[in-house]
Amino acid sequence: MIHPHTYIHPNARLAQNVKIDPFTVIHQDVEIGEGTWIGSNVTIMEGVRIGKNCRIFPGAVLGAVPQDLKYDNEKTYVEIGDNTTIREFVTIHRGTTDRIKTKVGSNCLIMAYSHIAHDCIVGNNCILSNSAQIAGHVIVGDWAIIGGVCAVHQFVQIGQHAYVGGGSLVSKDVPPYIKAVRNPLSYGGVNSVGLKRRGFTLQQINQVLDIYRIIYNKGLNITQALEYIEEEFPATDERDEIVTFIRESGRGVIKRFTKGANDED
Structure with a gap:
């Protein structure tokens, strides 16, 4: 189930039935859960924990050091829950001393070219549409949906079951259960359909x-x-x-x- 052109560090821990396609690199101190598939040209760096039955598409980079000048090579992590899909060229950086880890929950869909920065917490059943850009220390509640090409400011919180319209600049907190739309980003009613x-x-x-x-x-x-x-x-x-x-x-x-x-x- 692991292609011979894949590099896996001897200290990496892979469960049964993990499938890894060619030209992918798995660094040391990585854990990958049972039934997960990792596509070609993926880089999974030190400190990443991936749950069961995830799908990681080509070009994704998980666990790179944070883009934070305060980071001093401390031991930090990325955690990905079960049944989460990470599409092409997604980047997820590991944490700093603030939260030690960056976390993405279970049953999430992180679409192509999205970025999740250091110390973010993304809940369960969340969707980040294409090119959503999430700065450091952001919290996204369960079942939240962030539209494509959104930019979320550091330390922002997005409540559970909230919907943020595509192309939004999110510099204030978005309360739970609502739709956030328009420019500047504003209350657009309750997410009744969701x-x-x-x-x-x-x-x-x-x-x-x-x-x-x-x-x-x-x-x-x-x-x-x-x-x-x-x-x-x-x-x-x-x-x-x-x-x-x-x-x-x-x-x-x-x-x-x-x-x-x-x-x-």
Whole structure:
């Protein structure tokens, strides 16, 4: 299952049924889980941990040292969960002393030419479309979708089940369950279609809609809106996730779109 033109360091640990195509290089201290396929011309560098049944397409580079001048050759890692697909020419850099590792969860699809920088945490069931560029220390929640050619600023957080439209510049946090669209990036409503596909009930979706109407349409500041939501809405996982995310946001959350004089319809 391993082509003779592939180089595998003697210290690398490969499980059963791993298939590796020609001209791929596996460095030392790499672990690859059962059933994973790695295509041609892939480079997997020191400190990478890949789960079961993953697919790594040609040209990907995993585990290169971070593009961070503070990095001082410390021992850090990249972790990839099970059943994740990494397409052509994706780059994922290992962590620094901040989080020690860069992590991509299970059942993710990382499309061609995307970049995930040092110390990022990408949750489970996420999709990064072609050429999504994720700077260091970013957190992406479970089931989030980031459109093609997006640029995500360092330290940004994107909440679970959020959708970020293609071509966006993401410099503020994106709360969970919403669509982030337009330029500058703004609140574009609740990701109702995605929530329905994932089994959320109509009651759950309507509560999320009502919560974001308070946050974005009622004319309250963030502190007032969160206090109102906690007083007036019954406690649910969705309510608590939204309130906690916004309250703990380090960069502040995206705002409602305001039409300017030069904006077209």
